[in-house]
Amino acid sequence: MASRIVMSKLSPTMEEGRVLKWVKQEGDPVESGDVVVEVETDKATMEVEAMGSGVLRKILVQEDATVPTGTTLGVVAAEDEDISAILEESRAVAPATVQATASVQGPATMEPSAPVVPSAAPSPAGDGGRLKASPLAKRMADERGIRLEALRGTGPGGRIIKRDIEAAASAGVPAAAATAPVIDYDIPYERVELSQLRKAIARNLIQSLGPIPHFFLTREIDMGEVLKLRGELNESLAESGAKIGVNDIIVKTAAQALSEHPDVNVSFAGDHIRRFTRVDVGIAVAVRDGLITPVLRDAASKGLRQISAESRELIARARNRKLAPEDYQGATFTISNLGMYGIDEFTAVINPPAATILAVGATQEKPVVVDGAVAIRPRMRVTLSCDHRAVDGAMGAEFLATFAEMLENPLRMVL
Amino acid sequence: MAKREGIKDSYDLVVIGAGPGGYVAAIRAAQLGMDVACVESESREGGLGGVCLNWGCIPTKAMLESANLARHIKDGAADHGIRVKGYELDIGAAVTRSRQISDRLTKGVKFLFDKNGVMPIFGRAKLPGGKKLEVQLKGGASSTISASNIIIATGSRPKTFPGFEFDGERVVSSREALEIRKPPGHIVIVGAGSIGMEFADIFNAFGANVTIVEILPQLLPLEDAEIAGVVERSFKKRGIKVKKKTGIKSLEKLDTKLLVTVEGASGEEVIECDTLLMAVGRTPNVEDLGLEAAGVKLDDDGWIAIDELGRTSAEGIYAIGDVAGMPMLAHKASHEGIVAVEQIAGLPTHPLAREDVPSCTYCHPEVASIGRTEGQAKEDGHQVKVGKFPFSANGRALAAGAPDGMVKIVADAQYGEVLGVQMVGHNVTELIAETGLGRALETTVHEIAATVHAHPTLSETVMEAALAALGRPIHI
Numbered sequence: 001m002a003s004r005i006v007m008s009k010l011s012p013t014m015e016e017g018r019v020l021k022w023v024k025q026e027g028d029p030v031e032s033g034d035v036v037v038e039v040e041t042d043k044a045t046m047e048v049e050a051m052g053s054g055v056l057r058k059i060l061v062q063e064d065a066t067v068p069t070g071t072t073l074g075v076v077a078a079e080d081e082d083i084s085a086i087l088e089e090s091r092a093v094a095p096a097t098v099q100a101t102a103s104v105q106g107p108a109t110m111e112p113s114a115p116v117v118p119s120a121a122p123s124p125a126g127d128g129g130r131l132k133a134s135p136l137a138k139r140m141a142d143e144r145g146i147r148l149e150a151l152r153g154t155g156p157g158g159r160i161i162k163r164d165i166e167a168a169a170s171a172g173v174p175a176a177a178a179t180a181p182v183i184d185y186d187i188p189y190e191r192v193e194l195s196q197l198r199k200a201i202a203r204n205l206i207q208s209l210g211p212i213p214h215f216f217l218t219r220e221i222d223m224g225e226v227l228k229l230r231g232e233l234n235e236s237l238a239e240s241g242a243k244i245g246v247n248d249i250i251v252k253t254a255a256q257a258l259s260e261h262p263d264v265n266v267s268f269a270g271d272h273i274r275r276f277t278r279v280d281v282g283i284a285v286a287v288r289d290g291l292i293t294p295v296l297r298d299a300a301s302k303g304l305r306q307i308s309a310e311s312r313e314l315i316a317r318a319r320n321r322k323l324a325p326e327d328y329q330g331a332t333f334t335i336s337n338l339g340m341y342g343i344d345e346f347t348a349v350i351n352p353p354a355a356t357i358l359a360v361g362a363t364q365e366k367p368v369v370v371d372g373a374v375a376i377r378p379r380m381r382v383t384l385s386c387d388h389r390a391v392d393g394a395m396g397a398e399f400l401a402t403f404a405e406m407l408e409n410p411l412r413m414v415l
Numbered sequence: 416m417a418k419r420e421g422i423k424d425s426y427d428l429v430v431i432g433a434g435p436g437g438y439v440a441a442i443r444a445a446q447l448g449m450d451v452a453c454v455e456s457e458s459r460e461g462g463l464g465g466v467c468l469n470w471g472c473i474p475t476k477a478m479l480e481s482a483n484l485a486r487h488i489k490d491g492a493a494d495h496g497i498r499v500k501g502y503e504l505d506i507g508a509a510v511t512r513s514r515q516i517s518d519r520l521t522k523g524v525k526f527l528f529d530k531n532g533v534m535p536i537f538g539r540a541k542l543p544g545g546k547k548l549e550v551q552l553k554g555g556a557s558s559t560i561s562a563s564n565i566i567i568a569t570g571s572r573p574k575t576f577p578g579f580e581f582d583g584e585r586v587v588s589s590r591e592a593l594e595i596r597k598p599p600g601h602i603v604i605v606g607a608g609s610i611g612m613e614f615a616d617i618f619n620a621f622g623a624n625v626t627i628v629e630i631l632p633q634l635l636p637l638e639d640a641e642i643a644g645v646v647e648r649s650f651k652k653r654g655i656k657v658k659k660k661t662g663i664k665s666l667e668k669l670d671t672k673l674l675v676t677v678e679g680a681s682g683e684e685v686i687e688c689d690t691l692l693m694a695v696g697r698t699p700n701v702e703d704l705g706l707e708a709a710g711v712k713l714d715d716d717g718w719i720a721i722d723e724l725g726r727t728s729a730e731g732i733y734a735i736g737d738v739a740g741m742p743m744l745a746h747k748a749s750h751e752g753i754v755a756v757e758q759i760a761g762l763p764t765h766p767l768a769r770e771d772v773p774s775c776t777y778c779h780p781e782v783a784s785i786g787r788t789e790g791q792a793k794e795d796g797h798q799v800k801v802g803k804f805p806f807s808a809n810g811r812a813l814a815a816g817a818p819d820g821m822v823k824i825v826a827d828a829q830y831g832e833v834l835g836v837q838m839v840g841h842n843v844t845e846l847i848a849e850t851g852l853g854r855a856l857e858t859t860v861h862e863i864a865a866t867v868h869a870h871p872t873l874s875e876t877v878m879e880a881a882l883a884a885l886g887r888p889i890h891i
């Protein structure tokens with residue numbers, strides 16, 4: 001029985017994927033479960049396995065091409081099996097949908113930076129997915145920030161033409177998800193194609209900062225006790241080879257504080273608020289061409305040692321682009337630490353579905369007044385961004401107070 | 416009721432007129448499986464092809480080629496090292512050649528009708544009301560035919576002014592002018608539109624004295640002023656007299672000559688000539704058609720009123736081509752014919768955008784344009800960038816001995832939309848096609864500039880003009 005290799009939807013946000021590398025070539029024998037092709041999703045690199053055995057009869061989508069989810073990439077079948085029906089059917093959709101990632105454009109032309117086409121609902125102007133628009137329409141849409149995907153073309157063969165853009169502009173069609181109007185200043189520039197990851201970041205952040213009303217709470221915390229604790233812990237762990245970092249303590253502390261303030265461990269869901277009964281902490285990790293937030297599940301119920309081991313492993317996999325979607329989706333809270341870059345304090349953009357994110361600055365020696373005298377203390381500034389629809393100022397402040405108090409008196413955590 | 420062999424009682428579609436509007440519509444309808452007849456009143460043998468093939472586009476172009484060759488021999492050949500002595504100009508032979516070309520093409524239309532199964536009916540059609548036609552057949556008999564759909568494509572004819580009525584010999588229209596077999600000593604041409612300009616070129620090349628009289632301040636009044644200026648300079652250099660802002664007052668016909676009184680900026684003047692060509696416009700053939708009986712209304716200017724798909728005020732009756740409004744051009748007629756038929760067949764079609772109809776004049780140097788001129792675009796409220804490129808900086812134009820010319824692209828400053836293109840020079844009537852496709856596809860100057868154009872060709876001037884509109888031409 002012939003089986004297809006498909007660009008599956010590997011995450012809820014995934015709309016398209018790029019074929020990175022065909023591990024098997026046409027004519028190669030394939031066993032069910034063999035890795036046939038590697039694809040790049042919006043967050044990670046994934047291996048796609050064969051669902052049946054036989055021979056890789058046909059590769060339909062070449063390396064480097066980006067296609068919507070659901071596209072058939074190749075066909076595995078017995079050597080002499082008739083696969084013309086499958087090919088016919090796939091061809092009806094596939095070739096038209098293929099878009100080389102590095103779409104060839106003149107230096108001054110601008111392609112919409114929004115994703116090519118949502119897979120589930122093929123664009124009305126798309127003939128099986130390819131977006132048809134006149135050069136003039138593209139230019140106008142680009143400049144006015146209109147999403148071509150949202151339009152229905154009235155030109156020949158459903159092509160989007162100038163009058164469609166004008167109609168859309170007067171009807172107020174929403175601007176491109178990740179594209180603010182691009183103004184063409186006469187400054188020389190290089191065009192850098194968006195990686196899948198960069199596209200996903202743009203999309204997610206606009207979804208966040210756009211509709212989510214952010215507000216920010218900043219507080220300075222004395223880290224003397226934490227540093228002392230870390231030293232002692234690492235000394236006692238020296239034999240085992242384990243090592244606890246300050247960040248691990250911050251994660252643990254935040255999780256603990258959140259479980260004491262469940263009203264901050266929430267998500268705003270339109271007609272209701274979800275108060276999560278588990279604390280899943282996302283840790284923002286900078287990777288080659290963007291950032292990703294692997295999630296440490298149920299952090300409140302885990303010990304420091306486990307948190308440390310798990311986060312080390314997650315961060316390593318994030319850097320190697322080996323995270324599976326379930327590894328980076330659905331944090332209830334996020335920590336973004338730029339301390340190692342010497343940043344004193346900053347504000348972070350909320351990472352949905354969470355309603356809060358904590359931006360952690362560098363721990364620095366500072367003169368402060370302790371018991372009426374000036375002392376030099378290691379101090380750290382943190383800023384909590386809150387989704388005001390779900391979290392109010394006082395709620396956020398109370399959570400921060402608990403968080404600070406725990407860091408300043410680590411023993412309190414044991415209670 | 417007498418019936419001619421082969422004519423049926425009813426058709427899916429009957430087209431009235433076999434010009435470039437009607438014959439193209441008939442062929443397209445036959446392709447789509449309709450049972451089609453095309454009625455044509457021209458009594459000459461063959462008779463298909465309308466004004467265009469018989470008395471318009473084609474014979475004038477044939478004559479202009481002859482004129483161009485004459486001019487090359489006279490002025491250009493020696494530069495190429497070809498010295499021609501003792502040649503003679505015989506406009507009669509050139510006319511014979513042009514008639515042969517017309518005949519060949521009209522026979523071609525008959526061949527296409529046969530091939531596609533279009534029934535030609537030779538006779539004059541009239542609409543008695545409803546979806547019926549009464550045809551006065553060639554030879555006297557008449558026939559009534561019913562049709563599910565009717566397309567009126569009866570075209571247009573030359574018009575003139577009172578006091579300047581055509582006599583067919585000395586006061587002529589373009590039709591008679593195409594059969595002048597002895598060059599006039601002095602011909603006055605009234606009207607400097609495409610037709611007047613083309614005949615000025617032809618008669619000048621065959622040795623006649625030519626005077627052009629135009630009431631407006633510019634030759635080719637519908638074209639860009641700078642472009643028209645290039646043609647005017649060239650005409651004057653060749654000895655063609657140009658009287659602009661000059662109107663005709665009266666005509667006196669003497670035995671041996673005509674006295675034409677004109678009035679210009681410097682007052683009245685009497686011009687002596689032997690032939691007067693009236694090229695002052697054309698009027699639609701709407702008379703004796705039974706339009707009222709059929710419920711087909713005219714617009715305020717006297718053309719049959721149609722919508723963008725060619726529908727008239729009467730259900731099932733369409734009108735296309737010269738009878739249905741400006742611009743009176745063969746390609747516009749053909750395009751409308753296809754649109755109307757596809758509309759009848761219920762197919763998706765491509766209504767004519769009048770802005771996208773290219774307009775060409777085939778005198779030398781040639782003129783071609785599409786869309787808006789710089790002035791018109793500004794009136795429309797556009798911020799424009801104009802890119803110009805002269806033929807004098809194009810290798811192919813110099814090789815052809817044709818440095819007089821230019822391409823002008825009027826682009827929208829914000830998006831680079833090609834709002835209009837104007838050209839003058841050698842072969843520009845061929846060059847305009849690229850910009851027509853460009854406009855149909857909504858191409859901007861960015862794409863034209865980024866398109867590889869073969870070198871050396873005149874088409875490079877289009878690319879350079881696009882680059883100029885972007886502020887970065889290479890060769891100027």
Ligand SMILES: Cc1cc2nc3c(=O)[nH]c(=O)nc-3n(C[C@H](O)[C@H](O)[C@H](O)COP(=O)(O)OP(=O)(O)OC[C@H]3O[C@@H](n4cnc5c(N)ncnc54)[C@H](O)[C@@H]3O)c2cc1C
Nearest residue numbers: 432434436456465466467471472540570736737743744745
């Ligand atoms: C000198 C000259 C040069 C031209 N050069 C060009 C050019 O270079 N390029 C260009 O695009 N255009 C040119 N034109 C214009 C072009 O010829 C017309 O635009 C074109 O012919 C219009 O096509 P049509 O089908 O609408 O009508 P026509 O070509 O006028 O055809 C109408 C036909 O209908 C027939 N007819 C009329 N009434 C009836 C009736 N009651 N029953 C049956 N048949 C009837 C007529 O006999 C005629 O054959 C030129 C015109 C002239 C005069």
